[in-house]
Every structure is written in structure tokens, then in C-alpha cells.
Amino acid sequence: MEKRNAIAWFEIFCKDMDRMKSFYETAFGVELIPEADEEARMLIFPFDEKHGVGGCLSQMEGCQPGVGGTMVYLDADGDLDGTLERVWKEGGKVTRPRTPIPPHGYFAHFEDPEGNPVGIWSMS
Numbered sequence: 239m240e241k242r243n244a245i246a247w248f249e250i251f252c253k254d255m256d257r258m259k260s261f262y263e264t265a266f267g268v269e270l271i272p273e274a275d276e277e278a279r280m281l282i283f284p285f286d287e288k289h290g291v292g293g294c295l296s297q298m299e300g301c302q303p304g305v306g307g308t309m310v311y312l313d314a315d316g317d318l319d320g321t322l323e324r325v326w327k328e329g330g331k332v333t334r335p336r337t338p339i340p341p342h343g344y345f346a347h348f349e350d351p352e353g354n355p356v357g358i359w360s361m362s
Contacts, residue, residue, distance in 0.1 A: 246359040247311035248293035251301040258295050311357035318344050318360035
């Protein structure tokens with residue numbers, strides 16, 4: 239079995255996307271790639287989609303910069319629903335249910351038993 243990265247995705251939440259775009263592009267010498275859907279505006283950091291861990295600057299309702307303003311997404315490796323079930327059984331709280339992100343799979347958010355927000359992602 240091919241080993242996968244534990245982290246599948248990260249999001250750095252922003253209020254002023256133009257300011258943050260300039261900051262990260264200048265600080266890291268990269269060009270961020272714009273992407274948007276009905277729920278979020280994103281600027282994607284360049285990455286190898288087949289083997290790499292990706293991430294973006296993100297602007298969406300309910301997600302604020304500052305303390306707790308970065309979301310790490312763990313890879314559910316094709317078992318998003320099973321992972322959510324186990325999160326609930328182990329004392330976690332699902333804060334955003336399975337949500338499609340066509341054509342990039344699905345994501346969900348939960349809080350662990352100590353209140354840490356965590357995202358999970360899966361292609362199916």
C-alpha cells in the first residue's frame with residue numbers, strides 16, 4: 239500500500255484577500271492560483287496535486303483569521319463518513335458535515351474532545 243501524507247490540506251483564513259495575497263506571494267516568492275465556489279474564495283499555493291500536500295488562503299463565512307484561524311485537514315483516505323462516525327463515538331463534535339468540493343472530493347470539520355478544530359478530506 240502506498241503511504242500517503244497525514245495532512246491533506248490546510249487553509250489560512252483571511253479577511254483582506256488582496257493584502258494577504260500580496261503578503262504570501264512576496265514572502266514566499268510564489269504566485270497563488272485563484273479559485274472560488276459558492277461558499278469560499280481561495281488562493282491556492284502551488285503544489286504537486288498527485289503527491290503533495292496543498293493549501294490556500296481562504297475566505298468563507300464562519301472562518302476567521304487570528305487564534306484558531308488556520309485549519310489543518312487530515313486525509314480520511316476514502317472513509318470520510320466512517321471517520322465522522324468514529325469522531326462522534328469518541329467524544330468529538332462534527333461542526334460541518336460532509337460537504338462536496340467538486341471535482342476535489344469532500345470535506346468536513348470537527349472539534350476534538352479538547353475543542354481543537356480539525357478538518358478532514360477524502361476524494362470519496
